[in-house]
Amino acid sequence: MGFVNCEVKENIAVVTINRPEALNALNSQVLDDLAAAFDGIDTNVVRAVVLTGAGEKSFVAGADIGEMSTLSKAEGEAFGKKGNDIFRKIEEFPVPVIAAINGFALGGGCEISMSCDIRICSENAMFGQPEVGLGITPGFGGTQRLARLIGAGMAKQLIYTARNIKADEAYRIGLVNAVYPQEELLAAAEKMASQIAANAPIAVRACKKAINDGLQVNIDDALVIEEKLFGSCFETEDQREGMANFLRKKDDPAKVKVVAFKNA
Ligand code: CO8
Numbered sequence: 001m002g003f004v005n006c007e008v009k010e011n012i013a014v015v016t017i018n019r020p021e022a023l024n025a026l027n028s029q030v031l032d033d034l035a036a037a038f039d040g041i042d043t044n045v046v047r048a049v050v051l052t053g054a055g056e057k058s059f060v061a062g063a064d065i066g067e068m069s070t071l072s073k074a075e076g077e078a079f080g081k082k083g084n085d086i087f088r089k090i091e092e093f094p095v096p097v098i099a100a101i102n103g104f105a106l107g108g109g110c111e112i113s114m115s116c117d118i119r120i121c122s123e124n125a126m127f128g129q130p131e132v133g134l135g136i137t138p139g140f141g142g143t144q145r146l147a148r149l150i151g152a153g154m155a156k157q158l159i160y161t162a163r164n165i166k167a168d169e170a171y172r173i174g175l176v177n178a179v180y181p182q183e184e185l186l187a188a189a190e191k192m193a194s195q196i197a198a199n200a201p202i203a204v205r206a207c208k209k210a211i212n213d214g215l216q217v218n219i220d221d222a223l224v225i226e227e228k229l230f231g232s233c234f235e236t237e238d239q240r241e242g243m244a245n246f247l248r249k250k251d252d253p254a255k256v257k258v259v260a261f262k263n264a
Helices: 028-039 073-091 108-114 130-134 142-150 152-161 167-172 182-197 201-214 219-233 237-251
Strands: 004-009 012-017 048-053 058-060 097-101 104-106 118-122 126-128 178-180
Touching: 004 028, 012 028, 012 182, 028 073, 048 058, 048 108, 048 182, 058 097, 058 108, 073 108, 097 108, 097 182, 104 108, 108 126, 108 142, 118 167, 118 182, 126 167, 130 152, 142 152, 167 178, 178 182, 201 219, 201 237
Parallel strands: 012 048, 048 097, 058 104, 097 118, 104 126, 118 178
Antiparallel strands: 004 012
C-alpha cells in the first residue's frame, strides 16, 4: 500500500512508514496510507502492533516541510487536524502499539511516536520538536503529549529551544523505555509485541483503555473506570482459564500448561 506497508506475523502486525527518500516525512498521502493501514488491521487476530520507519536513518523526520510551506491559516489548521485524527486513531487503537524508532524522530516523527503506547529506539535515534525554528508550533499533538509524558518543565525546554536530543538523553528523561543497537531494534520490538500477544487479549485491551481513559479524569473517576473494566474481565473465558490454570499449578506443578488465551 503506497507509503505504508503492513505485515502480519501470526498475531502481531508490523506497520512500516516507507518513504525513505524523504526520511519518511509525513505528507498527506503518507497520513492517508497510515490511516488505511491501521483501519485494515484485523484486531480479532492481531494483538499488538509495531510501528517503524523504512531504512536505517530515520523513523520519521517530521511533517513534510515542502507541503506545509505554502499553507494558509485554514489549511494549516486542517493539516494539523488530519495528523491529530490519525495519531489519535493510533493512541486509541484497541491493541497496544509499540514505536520502534530507528533514527530521526523529529517534529511529527516525535509526535507520532508519542501517540504509541510504548517507545523503544536505536542508538542512532534523535528526538526533537524543531518547529519553533521553522516558525510554527508542534501541530500533531507535541505540545500536549510531550508535557504529559516527560513533564511540563522538560517539554517546555525542548519545545522552546528546538534542541534535538540523542537516544541516551531520551532514555534518561523517560521519552523512550529502552535503547538497542540498530540491528537489534526490530527484533526487540517484535519480541515485546509477542510477549504482549501471549497474554489475555481482552485484559490487555482493558488495561490500555483503563490507563488512557483514566489519565484524562480525576483519580476517583479513574478508579471507577478501572473497577468497571476489571469487573468485565470476569465475563471472559480467559479469566476462568487463566485462574484455573494457576490453581492447577498450585495443586500439582506437573499440570502447568501454557494458556492459549482467546478473544473471548
Ligand atoms: N519534510 C520534507 N522533506 C524532508 C524532511 C521533512 N520534514 N526531512 C527530510 N526531508 C528530505 C530532505 O529534503 C531530503 O530530500 P532531497 O534528497 O530531495 O533533498 C531528504 O529528505 C534527505 O534529507 P537531508 O539531505 O536533509 O538529510 P541529512 O542527513 O542531511 O539531514 C535531517 C537529516 C537533520 C533530519 C534533516 O533532513 C532535517 O533537518 N529535516 C527536517 C527535520 C524537521 O525540521 N522536522 C520537523 C518538521 S515540522 C513538523 O514536523 C511539524 C509537525 C506538525 C505539523 C502541523 C501542521 C499544521
